[in-house]
Amino acid sequence: MPKVVRRIFNPQASEGMSEIERRSPFHTTVPFLDLSRQHQEIATEADEALRRVAAGGDYILGREVEAFEREWAAFCGVAGAVAVASGTDALTLALLASGAVRKGRGDEVITTPLTAAYTALAIVNAGGVPVFADICPRSLTLDPAAVERAITPRTRAVVPVHLYGRLADMQTINNVAARYGLTVIEDAAQAHGASINGRRASAFGHAAAFSFYPTKNLGAYGDGGAIVSDDPELLERARILRQGGHPEALRRATEGRNSRLDEIQAAVLRIKLRRLEEWNRRRRETAHRYSSAFERTKLIIPKVRDEMSHVYHLYVVRHAARDRLRAHLDGHRISTMIHYPFLLHQQPLFSSGARSPLPVAERVVGELLSLPLHPHLTEEETSAVIAAVLDFEKDAE
Structure with missing residues (x-):
């Protein structure tokens, strides 16, 4: 990043x-x-939001986070969002919640070599093996033909990266993935609001992962991320996995994380989203x-x-x-x-x-x-x- x-x-x-x-x-x-220029534009609203959160005494996964999740899902045009601590965690937990990747099985996930290392690190954190396919010379995003050439019997998922703010060729990638029964998780960390024919990033795969690192188009005053999807079961699994130490998570075979967005970041993100x-x-x-x-x-x-x-x-x-x-x-x-x-x-x-x-x-x-x-x-x-x-x-x- x-x-x-x-x-x-x-x-x-x-x-x-x-x-x-x-x-x-x-x-x-x-x-x-x-x-600092961006802060100057929203300083009055941000100061008020910070005072409101501090006075409320509810600092993790409270009302601000719930409101931001609703607003972000509506902006993306999907059913729901699950806010987490970083974009890396969002991609890791999206892969786990999808069921595509399990530790120890050697599950392969195809992605691009031209991206931040956090894309591949998230795949590793989920227990997968990153496999790299070549890119298109025009868009610099994942080449669907190269994806198909990289598929093996161990391949379980594809992670297209919407690089620099433009979407990958999602229609063709989805067609390839459907032929081989693969899960598609969009890495949308750089594509807040990007679209094809009016459909925004996150509306093309089984789920998408966003980062709210401060430099992003929609950035927090610290770190943060979100998983978005139209699949209610995937979203519910993600909610459980982001609090991996809770009893509900411990009853499951999949390891979770301690990955929760705090109220201050959610409040700031709500202001910036407007x-x-x-x-x-x-x-x-x-x-x-x-x-x-x-x-x-x-x-x-x-x-x-x-x-x-x-x-x-x-x-x-x-x-x-x-x-x-x-x-x-x-x-x-x-x-x-x-x-x-x-x-x-x-x-x-x-x-x-x-x-x-x-x-x-x-x-x-x-x-x-x-x-x-x-x-x-x-x-x-x-x-x-x-x-x-x-x-x-x-x-x-």
């Missing part, structure tokens, strides 16, 4: 500059993300500015089909000279990140999960660069990023 990056440059650097120089986009400092669609709109607006400006450059920019609503958790481009571009932007006071620098099948913990080369993922991983994009990025900052990228392209000609 990305951490917040704040770069503070010497304020005296502008001394001696003319007014025109000071207003130049090349003298604009652009942090990758500054969550603004999520507007914040996603701002993200799309900035992304469209970037894409329009970069259309004729050597950058490979995100392409979105007409029926898809991308929520741009991250704006990720590809460039053959990624490291030089990143250094150039750093020199222009623009912070960037790489999501993700290492493919999971190349890491020791998960190295048994690739049975063959994954050529697309292995080709693109060295080209990926995340540019600053969030709902509180200013027009001046957006212009500075565009100007610096175009300056790099001009120098490279």
Whole structure:
């Protein structure tokens, strides 16, 4: 998961500059993300919510959590939600509650190598074996044909990751999964509000897992997650498993967790949820500015089909000279990140999960660069990023 990056440059650097120089986009400092701006927008409501929770004396799985679960399920368009302590736990418990994975059986779960390590870690925590399939070069999400090639008699589930804020090809993945009797659990940690033909992330699989880590499109003031599903039995099992030490859980054969969302995080999430669609709109607006400006450059920019609503958790481009571009932007006071620098099948913990080369993922991983994009990025900052990228392209000609 990305951490917040704040770069503070010497304020005296502008001394001696003319007014025109000071207003130049090349003298604009652009942090990758500054969550204090988001807080400023909701500060009054957040302070009131925190006082209300503190005064109420009900701090874990109380009324705020119950209300947020109802509101989040309604937003996603599914029957119910179960709030837990993190996105990793949400995916772990979704796999366990689905019944697809059991410890000690060698159950395989197919997923993408281009994602945060927490995706594969959740599979391991549930007792499964992560198996990696290649990705589509256009979307960078799981390739359904590669999924089918990776299926063995031990395969029990597929975890598509809705990477960077766009949905994977869920219709085709579901078709493959149905042919082989596989469970589909969506990793929607980066796709709050993303949709295809009006159906939002979480409405395509047996269940979905969300993260509310602070940097997400819908982020808490700490950590948090949720399992969402249309299956009432799966949701009930998830509720039991999130309190693994309670008698109801102990009577079951499946190990649970101590994974509960607290009331403060739920209260904050309820406030932010009311603004999520507007914040996603701002993200799309900035992304469209970037894409329009970069259309004729050597950058490979995100392409979105007409029926898809991308929520741009991250704006990720590809460039053959990624490291030089990143250094150039750093020199222009623009912070960037790489999501993700290492493919999971190349890491020791998960190295048994690739049975063959994954050529697309292995080709693109060295080209990926995340540019600053969030709902509180200013027009001046957006212009500075565009100007610096175009300056790099001009120098490279």
